[in-house]
Amino acid sequence: MIKFFLMVNKQGQTRLSRYYEHVEIKKRTMLEAEVIKNCLSRSKDQCSFIEYKDFKLVYRQYAALFVVVGIDHTENEMAVYELIHNFVEVLDKYFSRVVS
């Protein structure tokens, strides 16, 4: 199950967030900051799937924007990875010329 869907830029500013479970507002900012920290510290040849607390993060970088999806163990990580890409492609098609 997808727990959350985030789009965060490199400076840590949230561009889009959607939570599918209730998370308190203060915790959300903390979570987002931690998540982006984890993603930024990964190098290019490291895997895009991170174990974070009790769920997994699947992230993908598009220029200065990180799309991060938090999933639990029942999801196929690679499928979610593709989903992110699909989503970005759709945004691109729909809004034409997407920039962060």
Added chain:
Amino acid sequence: MPAPIRLRELIRTIRTARTQAEEREMIQKECAAIRSSFREEDNTYRCRNVAKLLYMHMLGYPAHFGQLECLKLIASQKFTDKRIGYLGAMLLLDERQDVHLLMTNCIKNDLNHSTQYVQGLALCTLGCMGSSEMCRDLAGEVEKLLKTSNSYLRKKAALCAVHVIRKVPELMEMFLPATKNLLNEKNHGVLHTSVVLLTEMCERSPDMLAHFRKNEKLVPQLVRILKNLIMSGYSPEHDVSGISDPFLQVRILRLLRILGRNDDDSSEAMNDILAQVATNTETSKNVGNAILYETVLTIMDIKSESGLRVLAINILGRFLLNNDKNIRRAMELSFALVNGNNVRGMMKELLYFLDSCEPEFKADCASGIFLASEKYAPSKRWHIDTIMRVLTMAGSYVRDDAVPSLIQLITNSVEMHTYTVQRLYKAILGDYSQQPLVQVASWCIGEYGDLLVSGQCEEEPPIQVTEDEVLDILESILISNMSASVTRGYTLTAIMKLSTRFTCNVNRVRKIVSVYSSSIDVELQQRAVEYNTLFKKYDHMRPALLERMPVMEKVTINGLTEIVQSNGETESAVLETKSPPSGLQPLSQANDLLDLLGGTDITPVIPTAPTSKPDSTGGELLDLLGDLNLTCSPVSAPVPQIAQPPFLLDGLPSQPLFSDIAAGIPSITAYNKNGLKIDFTFERSNTNPSVTVITIQASNSTELDMTDFVFQAAVPKTFQLQLLSPSSGVIPAFNSGTITQVIKVLNPQKQQLRMRIKLTYNHKGSAIQDLAEVSNFPPQSWQ
């Protein structure tokens, strides 16, 4: 009041803020404007205001005052209002707010609305944040919509049903009749959500699962759909990088997995399609890999036939070779999948991978292979072969503690000795740079050298080796710059042992050994000196001392056992493998092979503890020889002594000597000043992993005794300390005796052990007091 700004303007404005404080200011200003606008009950701009509020909420600012406004928007007739209203409801409201119940009526009305989009909105919202009461009330409506022919609505209704079931599991049966026709749809959206619904049902209730397996003929239906997906040509709607709707494929595979688990009929029905998916899917893109990943998981989980399993293993093998970093995770998966049936096949793939992967993975892979082969090895020969392959391929990456376990394994397979030693010999002939390999090899050659030169071997054609050649290679290992100190230790001992196994080269061995008695390396020097002494004074004992090691009981890498075995022979060669309790990491255990001797004329046996090398405690053969003159010999390593000189025995000694030397946990010198030295040796309790037992030994190297010696210790608050009474209050001079005292430390939180010690004693007529802090505790003593 001027018209409130639009959302886009707001976003643009906020983005211009350069600091966090600026942003906060802007937002507060806007919030105030919105609040006053709400108070005015302005209908026209309410939607805009709420949209802005939602944006601010997303950035992390509190927006609860907008909740009621959302409700008003939902109740409005305009679609744009409803849209924002429902979105706001999903984001701002949840079950904890009382306000949400007010929505129930609105949603009910909207579920029956004439416009499908409104109905869709209502379904979405209900599926997102519906509480159990709401779900109970509205479940009937949802079920009705599940049967409608409108695919747009049907798919949303299916997802909403998933949420309802999650909140109120009792309602599951209600949706059962509706599911009958769900899979007959052509629309992928409906298919997808239906599969999700079915998955949820099956996961939650075993009855449902049984029902679906038998009555519904679910499996054939799913198989048919999957087949269509794969076989159908290019369909632009569903295409992702050349594969038709991979997301649906993955979902179906997961549902098949749940259905096929522990059920032969279902598993049989899906065998074909799984094979087809596995072979037909392209792996050039990640999409294909995602599908294959799911397929492999499924194959492994159901009762598939062996051909299918082999296919799955091949796929995994391909994954491992793929350079994509994401695929490497398959490695962890494959270790988990190894079991008795497929171990040979898996091992082949894994060895392949070991060969080709990058160094960072090699250590983990090697350890994983060892673990797996130990658990599932079909035959001893295979096991040894596999281990040797790993050693030759990734020898330098193998963890140090794997060496003793390998040695122990080899001693266990008695009939394989000749074969093993031959292969090892051949392996190091060409190249002796890989330390673990060399260590194991030299140990084996030392033990079984006679088998090596005998020229007889059953398992493979024997090689003709002479004693000189063997000694040649061992000597070159000793001399080589590439050999680590530990390896040299192994080799020296091996050469020594050969002095009894080989018949004609005793003098050569003697020469080699005496060369090292002035080596700079303290460990080597000590060994060489001891062996020299053995040659000189105790030559008659040499054969018995260097006898073949007895078979050790099997200690698994996770093992807990304390094993003591003694030979029935004259000089008892006692093997003790003492392993630390399971509180430690499984692979950081050390097996110590100690040769302990109680000699006839030999008085105090002085154990040689490798205090100077805490990380090499694994697998060292510590030969203990007693020699009272050792203090005068050119040994500079500090030698902790046992409290009492034990066992002066004449005749046959049969009492083994034990010391708690380096029993997996290296000992430390806690204090060493003014001639007073205090050593800590550690033991962990098997029954209670938070207890560490520390035995302190205090020795005095000055010329006068230290009297009235009192040792006190203090630990941080999270620990508890128990100090037992010391052996005596006097530490005799010249290191001729020690005081022993036992400390028990309870460390329930497994924090880093630290201790402050206070020492008081009388020395040379004056009272001396000292405080010190001990912080060099080895991690194994408190983790």
